Amino acid sequence: MLSEFDLIKQFFKRDRPGRATLGIGDDCALLTPVPGRQLAISSDMLVEDRHFFAGADPFMLGHKSLAVNLSDLAAMGARPSAFTLALALPAADPVWLEGFSRGLFALSDAHGCELVGGDTTKGPLTICITVVGDLAPGHALRRDAAQVGDDIWISGTLGDARLALAGSWQEVTLDPADHAQAAQRMHMPSPRVALGLALAAQPVAHAALDISDGLVGDLGHILAASRVGATLDVDALPAGPVLARQELALRRRFTLAGGDDYELCFTAPVGNRAAVLEAGRASGTAVTRVGRIEAEAGLRLVDADGTPLHLELSGWDHFS
Ligand code: ADP
Ligand code: MG
Secondary structure, three states: OOOHHHHHHHHOOOOOOOOOOEOEOEOOOEOOOOOOOEEEEEEEEEEEOOOEOOOOOHHHHHHHHHHHHHHHHHHHOOEEEEEEEEEEEOOOOHHHHHHHHHHHHHHHHHOOOEEEEEEEEEOOOEEEEEEEEEEOOOOOOOHHHOOOOOEEEEEOOEOHHHHHHHHHOOOOOOOHHHHHHHHHHHHOOOOOHHHHHHHHHOOOOOOEEEEOOOHHHHHHHHHHHHOOEEEEEHHHOOEOOOHHHOOHHHHHHHHHHOOOOOEEEEEEOHHHHHHHHHHHHHHOOOEEEEEEEEOOOEEEEEOOOOOEOOOOOOOOOOOO
16 A cells, blocks of 8 residues: 555656755745746645546546646736645555546646645545746736726637536437547646737736636626626637537537636737737637627627527536
């Protein structure tokens, strides 16, 4: 049986020099801040049976646990630097730990984001990561920064993760190849770090957040914090490739209120349209303009002709 310390040494402590001044092994990690930069810090927790199914593939879980955290840094326009990992494990299963750590480090290496510490305990499978990033003071893409007249933009595509769930729950019938493709979106989200950095550089964008609970609910956070309203062109919303082949009502429902998309929703002045498209091009991320920030409170949904739509939607609230 692996002890707690063997487990950390074998799967999480790496024999290579890191950028942290002091990494895993002492009571605290030590990071030396870059002079003149601000720190961005965020935590996200994944709990078995709440955020993923029991028996979920450990490699994908390692990827997703860090991806959802990097997505928060992306939404702020921050550059990832380090993270901690708090793990509750039902057992010290080397096969599970090997897959999990491989998925975790593949993504962490891709983003130059170093594991510097954590905590390990026995308990129901729970993964809590805290990420640290940095950005130029005044350049953070805050939720309270949307301005009347801003365009609303979305990165990538929406709805395939929710469609995969609908397939698993047999709300819709998907052929196995489509289901597998949509499920990939749910299990292996791509945090839009490069886009977030490009949007925060000038800055090009005003407000941003990452869409984890569905666009309507999440955009609502920007509207509330910025004390503005908006109109969304529902038919302009970019559906995931699998969802794009489904019927209109389902497309509208899952692009508006899907969940688990981890795309960015951001606002930018009309005068920055070319700069937003350039940020998308430079970061290799599609960006689509889907609406407008307005002074009148509330969210209005319209179709491609501008005709108001009245759709029954709900976001994802863990306590409802
Ligand atoms: P403490 O006695 O302060 O609780 P621990 O014995 O839990 O410290 O951890 C020993 C070292 O291993 C610390 O540097 C801690 O940050 C690190 N650590 C513990 N669990 C993990 C983990 N899951 N991933 C990375 N580092 C970890
Ligand atoms: Mg401890």
